[in-house]
Amino acid sequence: MTSQWSLVSPSTALYQNFKSLSPESTFSPSSSLPQIVFQLKTIGKERSVVIQVMENDLNLVLSSVSAISDEEAAARAAAVSADSGAPTIFDKIISKEIPSTIVYEDEAVLAFRDISPQAPVHVLVIPKLRDVLTELGKAEKRHEEILGRLLYAAKIVAEKEGIIDGFRVVVNSGPSACQSVYHLHLHVLGGRQMKWPPG
Ligand code: AMP
Numbered sequence: 009m010t011s012q013w014s015l016v017s018p019s020t021a022l023y024q025n026f027k028s029l030s031p032e033s034t035f036s037p038s039s040s041l042p043q044i045v046f047q048l049k050t051i052g053k054e055r056s057v058v059i060q061v062m063e064n065d066l067n068l069v070l071s072s073v074s075a076i077s078d079e080e081a082a083a084r085a086a087a088v089s090a091d092s093g094a095p096t097i098f099d100k101i102i103s104k105e106i107p108s109t110i111v112y113e114d115e116a117v118l119a120f121r122d123i124s125p126q127a128p129v130h131v132l133v134i135p136k137l138r139d140v141l142t143e144l145g146k147a148e149k150r151h152e153e154i155l156g157r158l159l160y161a162a163k164i165v166a167e168k169e170g171i172i173d174g175f176r177v178v179v180n181s182g183p184s185a186c187q188s189v190y191h192l193h194l195h196v197l198g199g200r201q202m203k204w205p206p207g
Contacts, residue, residue, distance in 0.1 A: 079186045087183040090142050090190035098191040102136050111168060116154060117161040119196070128199025129169045133161045134191060142190040144181040162196045171198030178206070 100106040101120060108120035111131050122130040135154050140146050147155060159177070166175045175198035180187040 079188075080183075083183040083186040083188055086188045086190065096138075096189050096191045098132075098134055098189060098193065099138070102134075112161060112165050114161070116157050119161055119165045122195065126195075127197040127202075129171050129175070129197065131165045131169065131196045133158050133165060133194040133196060138191045141192040143187055144179045144192055147192075158192075158194055162194050165196045166198065169196075169198065174198060174202070176202050 097106065101108045102118055108123075110118065110120045112119040112133075116136055117133060118136055119131050119133045122132050135141060135158060137154075139151070140148070141151060141154070162177045163172075166172045169175075175196060178195040178197065179193070180195075
């Protein structure tokens with residue numbers, strides 16, 4: 009059963025975001041907080057959207073939006089609060105308040121499976137300390153070590169996942185690259201033939 013979005017959340021901010029993301033859509037929640045999976049029904053298309061909401065503050069705009077009908081609008085919405093210092097969904101994954109499937113972990117890096125995989129293997133590699141690294145475009149000289157560690161961790165993940173013969177590492181930085189979570193992360197993708205150029 010679908011319901012109108014105004015019934016789903018008391019949060020005006022959230023409602024505004026939904027509206028701006030997909031004004032023609034209706035949706036129905038199919039799981040409970042902190043992660044809600046909505047089935048979006050747009051004309052001619054039906055897609056899932058994963059929207060994560062911080063339990064304590066529904067007015068905190070979406071932490072993450074995946075596979076929506078307008079990724080660019082979602083990226084722009086996420087970018088609005090990028091530098092606010094507000095926690096992202098990845099902070100809760102690091103603190104293990106939100107479950108994730110961890111593939112690799114050391115004192116500086118965490119690697120876990122993407123909730124919306126774009127390939128048979130899709131793992132995210134993140135620094136445990138975000139610092140100002142909301143996106144790669146904010147990196148400073150002093151981040152050289154952690155950037156190297158992240159890349160090396162991507163290689164370890166590829167090995168562990170059995171895709172060392174061919175894999176892709178992607179970093180989306182900023183709204184023009186459709187970044188949706190503002191905590192630097194590497195996507196490690198593999199297990200199928202990758203195409204070029206990427207979209
Ligand atoms: P990007 O669009 O480059 O910012 O990538 C963010 C990625 O985070 C997307 O591929 C999402 O599917 C993924 N993601 C968001 N929330 C979670 C989560 N709770 N667990 C695993 N992956 C997530």
